[in-house]
Amino acid sequence: MNLSDMLSYADIGQLSKIAGAYRCECNGNSKNELIQSILSEISRHDVLENQISSMRLEDLRFLNSLLFESRQSYSLEDLVARVQQSRFGEVKQASTEEPAKKTKKSKKKPTLPPEPPSPRDIIVQFKHQGWLFNGFSGPGRYLFQVPNDLKSRFRETLRRKFAEQLHYTDEPPMYRDEQGLLQSDIKQLLHYVYHNEVQLVTDGSMYKRNLQQMLDRMGVQEELPSKGAWRFGYGRHFNHYPDRFSLMYDYCRSAGYISETADGWLSITDAGKERLEKPATAMEQVHLYRYWLKLYKTPVVNLLSLVHWIHALAADWVTIASLKDVFVPFIKTYYYDDAHAILEARLLKMMMHLGLLRIGEDPVHGTVVRMTKAGNAVLEGTVSGE
Template sequence: MNLADMLSYADIGQLSRIATTYSCECNGHSKNELIQSILQAVGRKEVFEAQVGSMKLEELRFMNSLLFDPRDSFSLEELIARVQQSKFGEPQTDAEPVKAQGAHAKEPKAKRPGSKRTKAAGSEAAPETGPRATITRFKQYGWLFNGFSGPNRYLFQVPADLKIRFRETLERRFMGQLTYAADDPQAYRDEQQLLGCDVSEMLTFIYQNDIPLTAEGAMYKRSVLQIIDRLGVKEMLPARGEWRFGYGRRMKEYPNRMAFIYDYCYFNGWITETGPSLALTSEGMQRQAQRRPEQPDKLYRFWLRLYKNAVPNLRSLVHWIDKLSPRWVSAESLKNTLSPFIKPYYYDNAETIFEQRLSGMMLHLGLIRIGEHNELGRVIRMTPLGRAVIAGLNLEDEEAIVLE
């Protein structure tokens, strides 16, 4: 639903609060006048961009977490959690437990435009703080609405047309911070279709060889090197003592790309570690016999779910890279622009996540090209495959994958 539709379902109290926020001059007792005044105010480009420009970084992060989510509605508890996740490294300020902030809690009433109202001294409600205060502000801006009827009454929604305007406004802001190349780089890497072929290659290697496993169920170094030698992209073995967790079941034993392929095969039930050696399951036998590359959209879907715990807003970051790199763009400027929206994960800082977990894996998935430019250094550009995969998917909000 668009903003006009949601305003028509809102009660006059919420309309009055929104109108007050935008300093609308109208009859505060007329719902129609309130709606028209709000639409006129929000419709002005300078007003909307001024509101976005005044937002704090954590508020931008919170809104960004909603912009590319395909769902229409969110619970209060989920919104509170997202606000808390938007405060990178900052202490939680909301002292109330979530259940005490239930959807039926009433908001303080605001003075209606054009009306007079008095209150007894000391009767003002205490100002809200923490995540709940952020949600209240977004409601007062008309950016969040409670469901209008039925069982969804206390689920929150963002107007569809405002989502588009938010994306367009942020896109203009981000593009103003980027450096684009005037010409093509002297050389670039493009791995389109390679990852899908290597899924089939790994299954074939397991089918053709007896691969012993350690007591922990991992392959020995010799087998890992043999597999790496057959894959389309060569990787170094993980360094001894290097911390590796959070990005897949076998990330700690195998290189990044190979670990992703292995986990993908394991998740699909094509390989088993139950015996003294690695083997294909009956489903894996059938899949190996087909000897066809795995589809890029399936690999992309799996990646979003596998990395979701470590990078909760991975979906939005991928969409921003898609929108901001239709042509060759400096990787450094893109990293600096998106880093404020990347939450560190244990020993991985925003820079490491961008370079290794985000752009590095997008290269392996065939979503982007990475080149070397004489003037700008490393540059990035979306591939035709990447743009098609990202634009063509309408993913549900699936649970993150945790492979034990």
């Protein structure tokens, strides 16, 4: 539903609180006047822009987590968890800072940082601004929704805000474009498994000899992970396999093209043989993209929104340095991966491997990126055909 629909279902008490948040001047006893005044205020671009500009970073992260999902409703517990995830440990860091050293003459107690609003307080604040609404009857009254038209306006307002901070350039003299290569290398992997006996180690990974032979066949060359490197969270055998190959292997296993047998062998399935005989389809790129989102969304909790922002902001060549300035504050560190590494290696580089993004080198501005036509089609949902 849109904002006007949700306002019409709201009671006069909630309408009064929303009107108060926007300082509407109207008859507070008239539901119709309250609704019209609220719609009039919220429809102004400067009002929404000013509100977003004055938001704290953690509240912006919370808002961002609600903007790109297809789901329409959220439980209170889900919203509370999202608010907590949006804080990235800043509250803990603030409370553990060492107090200033006292001088002999000073008897003042160290000033403690103010207590942050609780997650429920943030949710109530969003309700009072007309950004979140409860359901109105039945089981749905315990669920929350964001008005669809407000979602669109939030996305557009934030897009303009982010774009102002980005540095766009001309096409670089050199760039990498891997459209179609991942699908071709899936065929190489299946071909190798079909024609070779591939025994597995007790932990389920391949012996290095077989793995290296597979990697040598790939259209995109990758090195084996360095010995002793901390690698986990991005796939079943991510500690043994390079990033791109790890994704490809897990996808093939998930799609039922290969199987790890109980007696320790890797074998190709009937579905894998069928895939080996057929050319790649346009929809396979969509399936790979969706599988990547599913695999990476646990370590990168706001992966979906980050991908959509790259799609919205990289229609032209843009520097990675300026993308970092905008998006690193929205990325939560994952163990040994800091926000910079997650943006470059887990997001931009993998989007290139998926054929969604080109990555180039500008002699003046450094590394730059741009969406591909195929990437735009995948993100916009216009890919068709099997």
